[in-house]
Amino acid sequence: MIETKIGICKICPANCPLEVTIEDGRATKVAGDRQSPIYGGYTCPKGRALPEAHYDPKRLLHSQKRRPDGTYEEIPTAQAIEEIADRLKAIIARDGVEAVAVYPGNGGVANPLNPLMGAMFTMSLGNYPDKFFSVQTIDQPGKVVAQALHGRWDAGPNPFHSAETWMLVGANPVISKMGLPINPGQTIKQAVKNGMKLIVVDPRKTESSAHAFLNLQPQPGQDPTLLAGMLHIILNEGLYDVGFVSDSTRGLEALKRHVAVFTPAHVAEVAGVPEADLLLAARTFASAKSGCVVTGTGPHFALHGTLVEYLALCINTICGRWQRAGETNGHPHVLLPEVETRAQAKAPYKPWDDSKRNRLDTLPVTIMGGATGTLADEILTPGKGQVRALICSGSNPMVSLPDQVRTEKALKSLELLVSLDVEMSNTARLADYIIPDKMVLETPAVTQFTESMKYYGTWTQGYEVPYGMYAPALVDPPEGSDVIEIWQFYYELCRLMGLQLAYYVNSAGYGQHWDKPPVAVPLPTDKRPTTEEMFEIMCTGSRVPLSEVKQHIHGKLFDELDNIILPRDPANDGWLELADEFMMKELEQVGEKRGDTAQPDVDYPILMTPRRMNEVLNSIGRTNPKLGGKHPFNPAYLSPEDLTRYGVQTGDLIRIRSRHGEVVGVATAEPGLRPGTLSMAHCFGNNPAEQADPRGQGASSSRLLSADADFDPLFGQPKMGAVPVSISAA
Numbered sequence: 001m002i003e004t005k006i007g008i009c010k011i012c013p014a015n016c017p018l019e020v021t022i023e024d025g026r027a028t029k030v031a032g033d034r035q036s037p038i039y040g041g042y043t044c045p046k047g048r049a050l051p052e053a054h055y056d057p058k059r060l061l062h063s064q065k066r067r068p069d070g071t072y073e074e075i076p077t078a079q080a081i082e083e084i085a086d087r088l089k090a091i092i093a094r095d096g097v098e099a100v101a102v103y104p105g106n107g108g109v110a111n112p113l114n115p116l117m118g119a120m121f122t123m124s125l126g127n128y129p130d131k132f133f134s135v136q137t138i139d140q141p142g143k144v145v146a147q148a149l150h151g152r153w154d155a156g157p158n159p160f161h162s163a164e165t166w167m168l169v170g171a172n173p174v175i176s177k178m179g180l181p182i183n184p185g186q187t188i189k190q191a192v193k194n195g196m197k198l199i200v201v202d203p204r205k206t207e208s209s210a211h212a213f214l215n216l217q218p219q220p221g222q223d224p225t226l227l228a229g230m231l232h233i234i235l236n237e238g239l240y241d242v243g244f245v246s247d248s249t250r251g252l253e254a255l256k257r258h259v260a261v262f263t264p265a266h267v268a269e270v271a272g273v274p275e276a277d278l279l280l281a282a283r284t285f286a287s288a289k290s291g292c293v294v295t296g297t298g299p300h301f302a303l304h305g306t307l308v309e310y311l312a313l314c315i316n317t318i319c320g321r322w323q324r325a326g327e328t329n330g331h332p333h334v335l336l337p338e339v340e341t342r343a344q345a346k347a348p349y350k351p352w353d354d355s356k357r358n359r360l361d362t363l364p365v366t367i368m369g370g371a372t373g374t375l376a377d378e379i380l381t382p383g384k385g386q387v388r389a390l391i392c393s394g395s396n397p398m399v400s401l402p403d404q405v406r407t408e409k410a411l412k413s414l415e416l417l418v419s420l421d422v423e424m425s426n427t428a429r430l431a432d433y434i435i436p437d438k439m440v441l442e443t444p445a446v447t448q449f450t451e452s453m454k455y456y457g458t459w460t461q462g463y464e465v466p467y468g469m470y471a472p473a474l475v476d477p478p479e480g481s482d483v484i485e486i487w488q489f490y491y492e493l494c495r496l497m498g499l500q501l502a503y504y505v506n507s508a509g510y511g512q513h514w515d516k517p518p519v520a521v522p523l524p525t526d527k528r529p530t531t532e533e534m535f536e537i538m539c540t541g542s543r544v545p546l547s548e549v550k551q552h553i554h555g556k557l558f559d560e561l562d563n564i565i566l567p568r569d570p571a572n573d574g575w576l577e578l579a580d581e582f583m584m585k586e587l588e589q590v591g592e593k594r595g596d597t598a599q600p601d602v603d604y605p606i607l608m609t610p611r612r613m614n615e616v617l618n619s620i621g622r623t624n625p626k627l628g629g630k631h632p633f634n635p636a637y638l639s640p641e642d643l644t645r646y647g648v649q650t651g652d653l654i655r656i657r658s659r660h661g662e663v664v665g666v667a668t669a670e671p672g673l674r675p676g677t678l679s680m681a682h683c684f685g686n687n688p689a690e691q692a693d694p695r696g697q698g699a700s701s702s703r704l705l706s707a708d709a710d711f712d713p714l715f716g717q718p719k720m721g722a723v724p725v726s727i728s729a730a
């Protein structure tokens, strides 16, 4: 029997609606849903390769247990979870709950129930936040921290669809979908056609800059200097929104003083951009009536991520780029709870506790949980609180953490490593137990998580229109399989360990900036809820009931909802802070050191920078026969000038050395890349103990990174960009 069903891709938070062809219970083809009211039938190659992922012969369909000789045997999943629970209980009885940690990753997002579950498990255990290591602390935690220090504008920024200008700083949404999740290529093209002046700051000419008005290509890592320079120009030339600044902010004079040294001439020289372009960017952005500066992983990974985000927020604020009373809310709720949206600020707060340091005494404890960049050291450093057991749910630390050699040593030294995955990933290959998860099309879907992305950073994610969609599970897991969903795994673990698991519902916000604070709902212990029942719990109190959203199989624009922004509450005493003391101190150092600490030199003349590839999501899709066939490895992109300089050609193997490590990659010319830059995707390569395979598995950029010294001093984002390297033919 052949049928067509409508589903939702959940590989990334773009949550594209899908038309899935199902033959005799098996998904055979995936295309975009042309009847979607907002996506225009868009999908990317990863979504279209879902059938190949589900029925890949390499997919794990049974739990695996490691034998003493390192080989694996199949065991029933229920038995595996019982054994894991017993081993955890023994470790806890001896060393306390601090010995157990979780690391939830991107593979878990494939079911919207999962992202919270790792955190809820550690809360039940009683070691949250210290032993909750998530991708958030290696993925731009500066976005949350900077917003805490700046304050939050309740009504959010100007929406993209009607903005006169937009500035992408090291973000490439056409590939990553971050910041602009809905059909980003067409969305940008249309906006530019409508007159938007798009400014892109990126050492590459990117897929997103194809329609840009201006492409500034600075030296990697110099974004704080560049953004401080823009502030200098806007303030000096009086191009800012005087009314908004005097009504809603504090710290203008102090900010002016701190950006005074960032003159156009200084910035042009340090960041390596033409002074005229810098002036044009600042004047264009500030003299438009609407727009937003949005940052991405590029600048965040070059060590000053919080500062970059903070300066971007300051530019948006002095230009008054926040929505006002009477306007239509550009980030309305549908599956999040009903909240009053007012044109007012929530005051800044300090998102860390001075009296609490992490166990290694290297970082303060912040609202983001444990700093994942320190995970290897949390495992390797003996003493009270040493991590002895780690649960990786949908994560792949062997390729995603800095310093792969150290990560391998740490993971191998654990008493218990559990990996919840769908394949024998780099991490699963070291695990004591591997628990197979259901895949995207085997679980229901709902767009609430995408909607909530507006709370992660500068609000430019999620939906700009009141849109909601639900889709049921479309296919069963392959016959004879013994798979379990991540949330169910944590539920069963709690049951066996005698812990009460709860789930946070009906909330909107992050950190201490809540539009609606969460309510913990204890889950029944006598009977495991079904996934559909959990969806009901997850959507408790949603503005539009889940039952209503379910009526519209192609998703619906709930235009009938009232989305007008209300004026400031007379009792509101919030403000936006332009000169936070920690940020200004860091800016002073950036000024004194003439930019970042990472400068190319004679020995390491090239700066390695991160980038995303369209066919994979970090390591997800690397082994998919449909996707991997085209790009089995991660190319080492260099400018044609640099290839000539090193006497290599596209396809040649090159040795890439940093002060910390070395890998062999495949040189590939990228016209338009700033000379002196190596642009390379992460989460590739084999493990150190395995045979290198640069043209097959690719190269691990993590081996070039040090997990020692290079951390953001506040919250521990490890330095993963602007890393000095040398290149030679291999």
Ligand SMILES: Nc1nc2c(c(=O)[nH]1)N[C@H]1C(S)=C(S)[C@@H](COP(=O)(O)OP(=O)(O)OC[C@H]3O[C@@H](n4cnc5c(=O)[nH]c(N)nc54)[C@H](O)[C@@H]3O)O[C@H]1N2
Binding pocket: 104, 105, 106, 107, 108, 110, 135, 138, 139, 140, 297, 301, 393, 394, 395, 396, 397, 399, 400, 401, 402, 420, 421, 422, 423, 425, 426, 437, 438, 439, 440, 486, 610, 611, 617, 618, 619, 620, 681, 682, 683, 701, 702, 705, 720
């Ligand atoms: N050098 C360098 N390092 C980086 C970055 C960088 O730019 N450069 N980026 C950082 C960032 S932003 C992030 S978010 C992290 C990513 O860090 P991780 O989340 O640790 O890495 P992923 O590769 O996304 O891991 C996803 C895992 O989930 C598995 N998986 C796929 N589908 C499913 C599923 O349906 N269920 C389950 N249970 N598992 C599934 C995959 O096989 C894979 O092992 O990496 C960080 N590390």
Ligand SMILES: Nc1nc2c(c(=O)[nH]1)N[C@H]1C(S)=C(S)[C@@H](COP(=O)(O)OP(=O)(O)OC[C@H]3O[C@@H](n4cnc5c(=O)[nH]c(N)nc54)[C@H](O)[C@@H]3O)O[C@H]1N2
Binding pocket: 012, 106, 139, 169, 170, 171, 172, 173, 175, 176, 177, 178, 201, 202, 203, 204, 206, 219, 220, 221, 222, 223, 295, 296, 297, 298, 299, 302, 609, 610, 611, 612, 613, 614, 615, 616, 617, 618, 679, 721, 722
């Ligand atoms: N197709 C695909 N989509 C993904 C992912 C994926 O792997 N593949 N990963 C997902 C994840 S985990 C995340 S966190 C997001 C990330 O989403 P984005 O932040 O948009 O990531 P990128 O697409 O790598 O864009 C980052 C850009 O920064 C540039 N850059 C590098 N260094 C610097 C610098 O020092 N300064 C400036 N100004 N720019 C710099 C790079 O050239 C690149 O174009 O994407 C998500 N979506």
Ligand code: SF4
Binding pocket: 009, 010, 011, 012, 013, 014, 015, 016, 042, 043, 044, 045, 046, 047, 048, 177
């Ligand atoms: S992976 Fe591709 S198809 Fe799937 S949600 Fe993201 S952008 Fe859409």
Ligand SMILES: [Mo]
Binding pocket: 135, 139
């Ligand atoms: Mo990420």
